[in-house]
């Protein structure tokens with residue numbers, strides 16, 4: 001079973017965080033479809049799929065709080 005590793009990356013167009021494979025070239029932003037390349041890496045730490053999901057979620061929640069204050073509905 002091969003274990004993929006990902007970096008946290010930030011979309012240059014919509015500024016949302018997502019993951020990019022450490023070995024991949026580029027991917028499309030899941031939010032706006034912009035091309036995200038290794039240059040858009042937001043960290044040099046590599047995560048596995050599960051760790052990445054947590055990091056992306058936390059990073060985007062911080063963004064949401066900054067850009068658009070609103071009530072949280074808990075879970």
Ligand SMILES: [Zn+2]
Nearest residue numbers: 011014029032
């Ligand atoms: Zn985007």
